[in-house]
Amino acid sequence: MTHETGVQQGAETRPADLYAELFGKQASTLEVVSTGRLTPVGARPPIRTYLAQLWKRRHFLWAEARAKVTSGTRETLLGQAWLVLNPMLNGLAYYLIFGKVLGADRGIPNFLGYLIIGVFLFQFTSQSVTGGAKSVAGGRNLIRAFSFPRASLPISVVLRRVLNLVPTLSAMLVLILILPERENWNSVAALFPIVLVLQTVFVTGLALLLARAAASLPDLNQLIGVLMRFWLYGSAVFFSIERFENYPLIVGLMEANPMYMVLDAARDTLLYGVAPSVSTWVGLSAWALGTLVVGFAVFWQAEESYGRV
Structure with a gap:
């Protein structure tokens, strides 16, 4: 049968x-x-393969950043106007407190323009670094569900801030032009986009570095806000470095600060019509490229650990 x-x-x-x-x-x-x-799921690929994977996803990263730019202020009444209003209100507060009450404007030509450039550009750095540090923790469910280069998360944050920077910069330039104190704007202003590129490269590397550190030590996210305030005061955002001319150590530390280099170069090109010094270009380029290389390498080394509890 x-x-x-x-x-x-x-x-x-x-x-x-x-x-x-x-x-x-x-x-x-x-x-x-x-x-x-x-190969194990989530295993770290060779660095050249990793870079190729990131490059293949460049269109998705750009589209994702654009989508989050429009959704970030959707629930507010003024919408994307807050991208401009927020740094303007911060600048007004610093102007009243430090410029009028504490007299920090003494000896600074075109103090309003000086302050606006400092506040607007430093806020771009602060938001990029803070968001980048939280990107791995915020995307942990996505990491566990899909296989993709984890560096996409902090890079996407920086791209979003770059898109936010476009209307912010437009407002900054308009304010510099219409303010009572006259700026000395000439052909040197064409160097300003180079300053922005170097700043963006620098904050991308720093976002990768802090994303790696915060993934291992989540408590770091609570300290970053405090560290940003110290960095703000050490970058001469609303006062001149000449106030510390009798303290050469402080002056030397501030001049070595990459954000001071960014703000000093931006003010020279947009306000004073002076080309930044060679030492500023060399120092800022070294900070930008060095931070990007180190930050990317450190982040890539821990690629396999980001989806773990």
């Missing part, structure tokens, strides 16, 4: 015959895969 499957009882059944009975012609497509060709 035989079963309906067509395989006689008592006959020796081979695995291939059983697969053929169950799956028909599909059995011929089955392939034995060597374990040597398998």
Whole structure:
């Protein structure tokens, strides 16, 4: 007596015959895969492969950043106007407190323009670094669900801030032009976009570095806000470095500060019509490229750990 499957009882059944009975012609497509060709999910690829994977996702990163720019202020009455109003209100507060009450404007030509450039550009750095540090923790569910280069998360944050910076910069330039104190705007202003590129490269590297650190030590996110205030005061956002001319150590530390270099170069090009010094270009370029290389390498080294609890 035989079963309906067509395989006689008592006959020796081979695995291939059983697969053929169950799956028909599909059995011929089955392939034995060597374990040597398998890789763990979420494993860290070689750095060149990793960079190639990031480059392939560049269009998605840009689209995702644009979508989050429009959604970030959707629930407010003024919408994207807050991208401009927020730094303007901060600048007004600093102007009243430091410029009028504490007299920090003494000896600074075009103090309003000086202050506006400092506040607007420092806020871009602060928001990029703070958001980048939180990006891995905020995207942990996404990390566990999909396989993709984790560096996409902090890079996407910086891209979002760059898009936010476009209307902010437009407002900054308009304010500089219409303010009562006259700026000395000439062909040197064409160097300002180079300053912005170097600042963006620098904050991208710093976002990657802090994203790696905050993923290992979540308490760091609570300290970043305090550290940003110290950095704000150490970058001469609303006072001149000449106030500390009798303290050469303080002056030296501030001049080595990359954000001071960014603000000093931006003010020279947009307010005073002076080309930044060679030392400023060299120092800022070294900070930008060095931070990006170190930040990317450190982040890539811990690629396999970001989805863990």
